[in-house]
Amino acid sequence: METPVTTQGWTTDAVDFERALAGDRAALEALWHEHRRWVAVVLLAHKPRETDVDDLLQEVARVMVSRLGEVRDPGAFKPWLRTVAINLARTSGRRVRPGSWWNAAARNRDGLGERDRRDGSTTSAALEEGRRLLALAERLEEGYREPLLLKAIRGMSYRQIGELLGLPETTVETRIARGRRMLRELAAAAQARADESAGAARKIEEHS
Amino acid sequence: MNDNINNIRQADEGNDPLVRGELLLCRLVDGEASEHDWEDFRTIAGRGAGGLWRALAEAQRDQAVLSAAVADSVRLAERVGLPGERRRGHGESVITRIAPWAGWAAAACAGIIWSVGMFAPRPSVSGGGGALVDGADAPGGSIRLVSSEDALSEYKRLGKEAGVVVGEIPERIVISTTPRADGRGYDITYIRQIVEQRTVTDVFSVGERESGERVLVPTSMTPTRSGAGSL
Helix, strand or coil: CCCCCECCCCCCCHHHHHHHHCCCHHHHHHHHHHHHHHHHHHHHHHCCCCCCHHHHHHHHHHHHHHHHHHCCCHHHHHHHHHHHHHHHHHHHHHCCCCCHHHHHHHHHHHCCCHHHHHHCCCCCHHHHHHHHHHHHHCCCCHHHHHHHHHCCCECCCHHHHHHHHCCCHHHHHHHHHHHHHHHHHHHHHHHHHHHHHHHHHHHHHHHC | CHHHHHHHHHHHHHHCCCCHHHHHHHHHHHCCCCHHHHHHHHHHHHCCCHHHHHHHHHHHHHHHHHHHHHHHHHHHHHHCCCCCCCCCCCCCCHHHHHHHHCHHHHHHHHHCEECCCCCCCCCEECCCCCEEEECCCCHHHEEEECCHHHHHHHHHHHHHHHCCEEEEEEEEEEEEEEECCCCCCEEEEEEEEEEECCCCCCEEEEEECCCCCEEEEECCCECCCCCCCEC
8 A cells, every 4th residue: 555645844943944044955855855745745645636736836836945034934835835825726727837757758768757646666555545536526626625635644633734734723623524424425435436337237137 | 625524524423424343444444443442343243243344345446446546546656855855866966877879889889999099188177266178279279177168168169170070969958957055046957969070091900819809800890871880
């Protein structure tokens, strides 16, 4: 099974943030490495289906480098980065992305194109089941989908998710619980439809 | 969208009450349960509510497979660096990165050595910001070079005159492309392909004695129609 995404560090250290803001390249890269995984999950929660997460993430990185100066308070960094990610994800279907060709080239170089991800060697029954749930999660309202997917990052707590979303921990908890209930219901409905179709197909086969 | 948000807010405010068991399961699955939550769970499960254990197992399974799918969907995130940043595992020099592609060239050099023209004289460097190289056209027999393009053009011109340079293949082989930090354009590393030719009289390959000592062994080349030789 695929190794779950994990959070490395979480606290945006004020000193490191100041160094990054002052143009320290190493601090800037460290800041990005620390946060890019949850940013990718936020993109996943908000992007149109046809858009690749890594294409969008590249754009978020570009915006972070060029506009980090807008963030004055280290505490505001994560919500700012999330807003950047959401805005890029929401508008991604409406524009041509100049970075796409580069990322496509990078994926091809690494042998990690979209096709590889669908048909790659990591495919297993469990992963397929997870992908079906993830596809169903697209039908949840964003307010439920985002915290649910963020919780899929191992080690990310209700508190951390609440900090990102600007919500109390208890609200995050109830949204995740409701999101899971809705997802279970969607999965049960999808299974019922599949069973019904299979039954109908069997009947047709029997009568022919 | 606003209706959805309002619906969610109403739900947050308690108009869609969750069963206590659902929240309990959530906390257990998410590793957020307190000791009090565990006590509650043991109590409820101890009353013979066997379905609770099953629900916990199913919730854990769902979360595990969803986490795996999310990880799979964002795994390329590990490779997305900042503009201008070397990608992880790719911090080696350009030459190292070229090496796998240029394997054939390295093999050719190791496999065959000829006795003429391998080591051209190095140009002398002037103190005036440019390099001075020997050249019949320049006053005093030298040409002042102020850029690498000048040097390359001069090399090609002199090489053609000497019958060494055949020409430059217009296609350039791109090794890497990196978006610039300022967001404007890309830094591109590429190979320019210049074709040279030599007249070779004595050809050797590198052989090995029984003792393991490497020696040069006279050899011959197999002519090919394209003009490229092979051992």
